[in-house]
Amino acid sequence: MRDELLLETIERYLAGSMNADERRAFEQLRMENAELDQRVIEHQQFVDILKHYGERVELESRLNAIHSEIDVHTLVEEATERPAWIVQLWRNHHSKISVAASIAIFAILGTLFVTGSLSTKSGYEEMVREVGKLRSDLSKGKYAKVTTPVRTPVTSDRYRGTGFAITSGGLIATNYHVIYRADSVYVQNYAGRAFKAKVVFTDANSDVAILKITDTAFRELGAIPYTFKKSESDLAENVFTYGYPQDSPVYGDGRITSQNGFDNDSVDYQISVPLNPGNSGGPLLDSRGNIIGIVKAKQAQMEGAHFASKSSYLLAALDSLAADSNSKKPALNSKNTLSGLSRPLQIKKLQNYVFLVKVYAKN
Amino acid sequence: MNKQIKTSAPTDSEIVFGILNNSESAIKRLYVAYFPMVLQLIVNNNGTADDAKDIYQEAIIVLYNKIKKGDFELNSKLKTFLYSVCRRLWLKRLSQMSRYGGDLKDFQEFVPVEEEVEDQHERNLQFGKMQSALGLLGEPCKTIIEDFYINNKSMQDICERFGYTNADNAKTQKYKCLQRLKKLFFQQK
Secondary structure, three states: OHHHHHHHHHHHHHHOOOOHHHHHHHHHHHHHOHHHHHHHHHHHHHHHHHHHHHHHHHHHHHHHHHHHHOOHHHHHHHHOOOOOHHHHHHHHHHHHHHHHHHHHHHHHHHHHHHHOOOOOOOOHHHHHHHHHHHHHHHHHOOOOOOOOEOOOOOOOOOEEEEEEEOOOOOEEEEEHHHHOOOOEEEEEOOOOOEEEEEEEEEEOOOOEEEEEEOOOOOOOOOOOOOEEOOOOOOOOOEEEEEEOOOOOOEEEEEEEEEOOOHHHOOOEEEEOOOOOOOOOOOEEEEOOOEEEEEEEEEOOOOOOOEEEEEHHHHHHHHHHHHHHHOOOOOOOOOOOOOOOOOHHHHHHHHHHHEEEEEEEOOO | OOOOOOOOOOOHHHHHHHHHOOOHHHHHHHHHHHHHHHHHHHHOOOOOHHHHHHHHHHHHHHHHHHHHHOOOOOOOOHHHHHHHHHHHHHHHHHHHOOOOOOOOOOOOOOOOOHHHHHHHHHHHHHHHHHHHHHHHHOOOHHHHHHHHHHOOOOHHHHHHHHOOOOHHHHHHHHHHHHHHHHHHHHHOO
8 A cells, every 4th residue: 555655656746746845855755765766767767668658559550540541552563663574574474475485486396397407407405306206217117308209290200219230130129118108119220211110028127128120121131230248348438329319310429437327226327428319229339339238318417427228138138038939049249340440430330220219109 | 773753752841840749741741752762662672562561660650759859860861861761670671581682772872770770679679568568457457557648648537437436446446557567567578
């Protein structure tokens, strides 16, 4: 109870509601009594905190009232820094842009792929992929690129390739992919005479096909000037080919750049001979005039990287042909009349034995 | 990029005198004039509009108290002072939330205001304690204390409001309430 009275006194003192005498007496007491003085100060401080707290609460509610009148949303719009319009465009529409870009990329790649003009400009990854694709095409025997549809409307043959004589009796070697779509096949010699031929053997795996000229007009060829090499040729060996990428024969030479084709395919050589569609099925010869392979594919993705099936697979094909048909194995020429000749002379002798293969197909 | 938001600002002395005279409109004009500036600072530095409101109101309170205390010297513009306080407060807030990337995008000049911000921080702690003490106090004590000490109501008013038969009962009640409030307040860390 005493404490309560004391507090009331202190409050009256602080509020200034004491009369002069009372006040003087209280101040006297305060000076004498340190404990009382302490109480007064403490109480004053506490009440100040309370008052300030009250003011603060009141001020805050006033500020909130003011704030509620402000259109904050519009201000935020204004205050937010606008990024460059291109960034905004991206932020607002990036999903649409991405879709559009993907479609565009697919369209472009698709067009390039279909038209076959996907060039070496594409990156390494892409190249590997496309190589892989071509590799699988190889195994399926799809060779649209190498045996192009013929443009001239005069002839109705759809695909063209090259073939070369194995025997003087009219066995012609070419690529499987040249003739696999064929309804009928004709071979045309250097002089421009065409003979009907039939396919007697195919091996999709090594891409070798053997045709037999069945035309009655066909006369036996002279002695084959070249021989077939059984062993593998060496890396960097000088090689050449001769074929019909166009109506007139084309010569090309280069070197063996790898003893394996793509994906380390040991069926093939990789060669640096310039090739064009229509070269497929042509002979690949070394400088001494040995057939060492059958020109096969132009790899669109790799500049100067072309491929040829090794002659050993051709020989194997001949073996299987003999086994299948139960006939005698065709006698291969063993006398090479090309070696030692200059290249133009070699070609001159060769030209009678290399044929333009014309393939007629339904569609 | 440093576009400044244009506002028709009242003059500084208008505001200072207005606040000293408890003018309601002075605070309002002050508030409206510089809020966009602070909003710009906050929203462009990882904050939201609500963050801006909190920070800005705190800065206004700092300024208000400084003016009320009478020691506000116009050695910087009110605008610069407010901006500096908000900047300081926001830096503190950002580092508390560990969202501070070490790079604040500034839009205005600023002056050092560490002292003011520290004082404000102390006061906030005190008010926080008072708020929770009052909260724990419960009714009718809370209202009696608020009416008497904050709203400056007379004991007579309080008697009538709470239906005390005489002023002595009310006084006793008020005394008990105050003792409890003090206890609650000082108990807090």
